[in-house]
Amino acid sequence: xxxISFAALDLPEEGVLVLPLAEGAELTxxxxxxxxxxxxxxKRALEAAEFTGKKGQQANLLAPGxxxxxxxxxxxxxxxxxxxxxxxxxxxxxxxxxxxxxxLTASPEQAAKLAFGARLRAYRFDTxxxxxxxxxxxxxxxxxxxxxxxxxxxxxxxxxxxxxxGVEFTRDLVxxxxxxxxxxxxxxxxxxxxxLGLKVEVFGQKELEKLxxxxxxxxxxxxAREPRMVxxxxxxxxxxxxxxxxxxxxxxxxxxxxxxVTFDTGGISIxxxxxxxxxxxxxxxxxxxxxxMAALAGRKAKVDAVGLIGLVENMPSSTATxxxxxxxxYSGQTVEILNTxxxxxxxxxxxxYYAQQRFEPKYMVDLATLTGAIITGLGHEYAGLFSNNDELxxxxxxxxxxVDELLWRMPLVPLGESYDKEINSPIADVKNxxxxxxxxxxAAQFLQRFVNGKPWAHLDIAGMAWASKDSxxxxxxxxxxxxxxxxxxxxxxxx
Ligand code: BES
Ligand code: MN
Ligand code: ZN
Numbered sequence: 001x002x003x004i005s006f007a008a009l010d011l012p013e014e015g016v017l018v019l020p021l022a023e024g025a026e027l028t029x030x031x032x033x034x035x036x037x038x039x040x041x042x043k044r045a046l047e048a049a050e051f052t053g054k055k056g057q058q059a060n061l062l063a064p065g066x067x068x069x070x071x072x073x074x075x076x077x078x079x080x081x082x083x084x085x086x087x088x089x090x091x092x093x094x095x096x097x098x099x100x101x102x103x104l105t106a107s108p109e110q111a112a113k114l115a116f117g118a119r120l121r122a123y124r125f126d127t128x129x130x131x132x133x134x135x136x137x138x139x140x141x142x143x144x145x146x147x148x149x150x151x152x153x154x155x156x157x158x159x160x161x162x163x164x165x166g167v168e169f170t171r172d173l174v175x176x177x178x179x180x181x182x183x184x185x186x187x188x189x190x191x192x193x194x195x196l197g198l199k200v201e202v203f204g205q206k207e208l209e210k211l212x213x214x215x216x217x218x219x220x221x222x223x224a225r226e227p228r229m230v231x232x233x234x235x236x237x238x239x240x241x242x243x244x245x246x247x248x249x250x251x252x253x254x255x256x257x258x259x260x261v262t263f264d265t266g267g268i269s270i271x272x273x274x275x276x277x278x279x280x281x282x283x284x285x286x287x288x289x290x291x292x293m294a295a296l297a298g299r300k301a302k303v304d305a306v307g308l309i310g311l312v313e314n315m316p317s318s319t320a321t322x323x324x325x326x327x328x329x330y331s332g333q334t335v336e337i338l339n340t341x342x343x344x345x346x347x348x349x350x351x352x353y354y355a356q357q358r359f360e361p362k363y364m365v366d367l368a369t370l371t372g373a374i375i376t377g378l379g380h381e382y383a384g385l386f387s388n389n390d391e392l393x394x395x396x397x398x399x400x401x402x403v404d405e406l407l408w409r410m411p412l413v414p415l416g417e418s419y420d421k422e423i424n425s426p427i428a429d430v431k432n433x434x435x436x437x438x439x440x441x442x443a444a445q446f447l448q449r450f451v452n453g454k455p456w457a458h459l460d461i462a463g464m465a466w467a468s469k470d471s472x473x474x475x476x477x478x479x480x481x482x483x484x485x486x487x488x489x490x491x492x493x494x495x
Pocket of ligand 3: 261264343344370
């Protein structure tokens with residue numbers, strides 16, 4: 001893993017040095033001194049490279065003085081600079097073949113954010129690569145940020161590092177293959193978060209049967225792997241009754257609920273073979289929820305929060321649910337299952353109802369790789385946001401925008417009757433699919449029947465959980481979409 005450190009502003013005199021420079025900016029301070037020592041060599045090189053400082057532009061100087069390399073990176077217009085996180089990501093990607101790099105930064109905040117972006121971009125998952133070729137091995141091992149007030153940078157980074165650990169935890173879960181990460185294994189790993197101070201409860205098959213989680217169990221009944229529900233509580237707000245027994249009860253928490261289908265074959269309504277391997281990441285919603293809870297605990301957020309995840313494997317077998325079966329949900333409503341591939345909503349229905357019954361949360365937010373239709377609608381730029389509460393929708397959208405995890409609200413009004421009619425069943429209270437039209441909306445509509453009128457939002461992250469190409473702070477693969485968003489959202493409730 002990338003070894004990140006912060007040091008005072010003195011420029012090193014050898015190795016690889018990165019110098020971010022804004023558009024039209026003069027060389028100042030230690031860089032001006034270095035230019036002088038190199039007899040104007042930096043300025044000449046910048047001119048020769050036609051470097052203007054445009055965001056992302058690079059000028060690479062080989063072997064000036066005793067250095068191996070000096071890399072100038074443009075940060076754009078001074079009044080609208082690029083994000084330091086993205087700069088950090090770019091540096092990691094551009095200098096992947098170097099072993100140690102020092103970067104000059106302008107402020108402790110910039111240094112910390114740059115380090116955060118670098119760390120996120122440097123993520124790798126090599127668990128099962130027993131024979132990495134030399135050029136496949138990670139090289140960049142040490143990143144040193146040169147900054148005024150390195151102690152302040154260190155402190156700011158401590159908070160960001162907790163979020164990065166959450167992101168990494170989620171990416172690991174999402175990347176793991178389904179033969180390794182099945183419901184019980186996922187629950188075990190979530191239980192490991194106790195060490196951060198989270199209270200973690202795990203519910204097994206028997207407990208879920210006793211509770212009457214009929215829709216969740218209808219999904220897992222075809223699999224040899226037992227289901228789980230995991231509840232993670234973070235007591236971060238100040239409680240007036242501190243120390244008393246009642247203090248052990250969350251007060252108006254925010255609740256995060258995640259779809260954790262560790263593999264989705266479709267069940268009896270089986271999916272086509274091509275691309276089915278993607279369904280190992282059908283637990284990315286649950287992954288984001290546990291990563292976000294880890295981030296909150298890791299940075300000791302001053303907020304009460306609870307994460308609840310439903311973990312199942314959706315398999316076809318002689319014990320699997322048949323299309324047409326009717327089951328009873330934890331809420332008491334009966335559900336006609338017309339398509340066993342619309343399973344995520346069946347899992348969430350019971351967990352959502354349980355969340356609002358037990359915790360009376362101020363807000364509930366669920367995350368799920370719920371529908372292929374959301375990819376048709378929004379592609380891989382925005383996750384779909386569905387909500388019965390305008391204020392909650394606005395807060396989530398703003399939190400997402402602040403960390404580049406974008407949400408698009410669908411439809412533009414609170415969910416309404418006409419969509420809801422689509423999922424009435426002639427034989428039960430509700431059916432688990434509508435017509436093909438508006439597939440993501442009828443899915444959300446189904447969930448809404450299990451939130452008991454409480455303030456709730458649903459994020460359909462099917463298009464966002466896995467990236468087919470690298471981007472600034474996210475290498476291709478599992479993105480951990482939602483971890484940073486939920487962390488930023490929680491910040492809005494901190495004292
Ligand atoms: N997990 C899938 C949705 C999905 C598709 C996620 C592609 C990521 C990429 C979900 O369980 C599913 O199968 N949904 C069906 C619903 C349909 C049967 C109403 C779908 O989208 O086709
Ligand atoms: Mn499915
Ligand atoms: Zn699914």
